[in-house]
Every structure is written in structure tokens, then in C-alpha cells.
Amino acid sequence: MEKMEVVILTGLSGAGKTNAIDWFEDQNYYCVDNMPPSLITSFIDLTIASKKKIHKAAFVVDIRGGVFFDDCKECLEELKNDPKVDCKVLFLDASERTLVKRFNETRRDHPLAAGGPTNRAVIAKEKEMLADIRDMSDYIIDTTNLKVSDLKGEIGRLFGGEGDSVFAINVMSFGYKRGLPSESDVIFDMRFIPNPYYVQSLRKLTGRNKKVFDYVFKQPVAVKFAEDLANLLEEMIPSYIKEGKQHINLAFGCTGGQHRSVAMAEKMSRVLKERGYRITLEHRDIK
DSSP: OOOOOEEEEETTTTSSSHHHHHHHHTOEEEEESSOOOHHHHHHHHOOOOOOOOOOEEEEEOGGGGGGGGGGGGHHHHHHTTTEEEOOOOEEEEEEEEHHHHHHHHHHHOOOOTTSSOOOHHHHHHHHHHHHHHHHHHHHEEEHHHOOOHHHHHIIIIIIIOOTOOEEEHHHHHHHHEOOTTTSSSSEETTSSOOGGGGSSSTTTTOOOOOOOOOHHTTTHHHHHHHHHHHHHHHHHHHHHHTTOOOOOEEEEESSSSHHHHHHHHHHHHHHHHHOOEEEEETTTOOO
8 A cells, every 4th residue: 555645844943844845845845834743643534535645744743732742752753753754753943043034024922022032032931842852753854044035946856756747837828908917937928929810710619620730830940949948948947946946837829829939938937848848827807
């Protein structure tokens, strides 16, 4: 039986657990924040028994759980001995000085400060409470001198697997006459390509139709654009990943969003998928 992959994400308040759980969510882990430790094993048993399997899950467990946090050590021991799961514990740490600075900059209250100032005494108390959990951890990351992108890079090296492409490219076609897609990161205007709309036999078809698609890509300018863009993206994506970005939204537009933009979105989706990227495709304005 395939084991369920479970990550327990814990550590000091302000050490970066929110950014860390974002990484796991981007990698399609089922993520739960601040679940009482005693309920985690019950949750896992339910998901294993259900028809819709969850193959990997990440749980944030920390002192916000209050009295429930007392069960954490026992819960971790149970998970590590459970033959149904592969459990890893990731602990995020940072210096007292750094944590005090972060709380002061964000003006958030530390869970142990009871509305008072976050100072070194508060941080030291939390460290003492977490000492046993830290000792049980499989991985410890000190975030004192890490940017968010560096932290996600470290987690990727621990959990992502060398060479695995987790970067997602979301491709959309649209028509300018219906407005720009607000969610797009980069927009490409396809109105430089000869318009199939003016070919009577193609007018009522869309770029998903082979006749329209072939018409668009009989144009040398369309072929060159697709090749150049694919190569450009391959140059850019490693830098996006280095900066902690896990996806990019590309939008291709033409006048009505029926022909040229649709054909180009179809083409780029195929090309990029062949190059190993995760792809989603949406044609916003196809009737």
C-alpha cells in the first residue's frame, strides 16, 4: 500500500510558517493550519479510508493550539510509527533578535505576549516550550537571514525533488473588445497575425478548429513568435522560481477572442507541456 506523505510544519512564531505552508499549497499538498494535534491522526485515517484519496498533506502545528498543543509530542511519535504514512517534521527557527524585529515591524501580537510587547523573554519562553518538538524534527531551517524566496528554495530542495518541474503556466485566450483579463501577469497581442475572420469559411469557427489553427500557423510570423516565446520563457522561468514564484499567467488576446488568440494559446500550451511544465488552459471568450 502506498504511504500517505505527511509533513508537520512547526517552529517559532514569526519564523516563516505562513510562507512555508504557501509553498506546500503550491505543490498541491492538502494544507491545514492550526489543527489540534490529537485530530491529525483521525483526519489521516478518514482520508485513507475515503474514496477520494489525499496522497500528501501538510499540517501547521504550533503554540497557537493552546492546551491542545500539549498533545503534539505524542501525536508526532504516533505518526512516525504509523506504517500508513511517511511523516516528516519541518521546524522553522530564527534568532531572538530577528523575531522581535519581525513582530515589531508587522505590529502583530505574539501568541504568548498576552497583548503586551514581544521581547526576548517571550521568544525564549516559546523556544523552551518547543524544545522537545525541535529535537524530534527531521529538518530544521534557520530563517534569520533568509528572504522568502530563499526559504521556499530550501523547502524545495528538501521536499520538491531534484529536477521535478512544479512550476505552473496558466494560459488564457481573450478578446480585447471584452476587456483585459485582470489576473494575467503578461499579455501578448495577437492582432499582428492575419485574421481568419476575414476568410468566409473560417469566420464561424474558432482557433480550436484544425482549419483555423492551420491557417494561423501557415503564417511565418506566428510560427516564429511561438518558437521565440517558448525559448524566452525557458530562460525566464528559472529566475521566477529562484524568486519564489510558482506560476505565471500568460494571456493571448485578439479582437474577439475567437481565432488568433485561441490558436496561439492552444499552440503554446502544447509546446510548453511537451517541455515538462504544468499547464492550465482557458479560452475566456469562446462563445
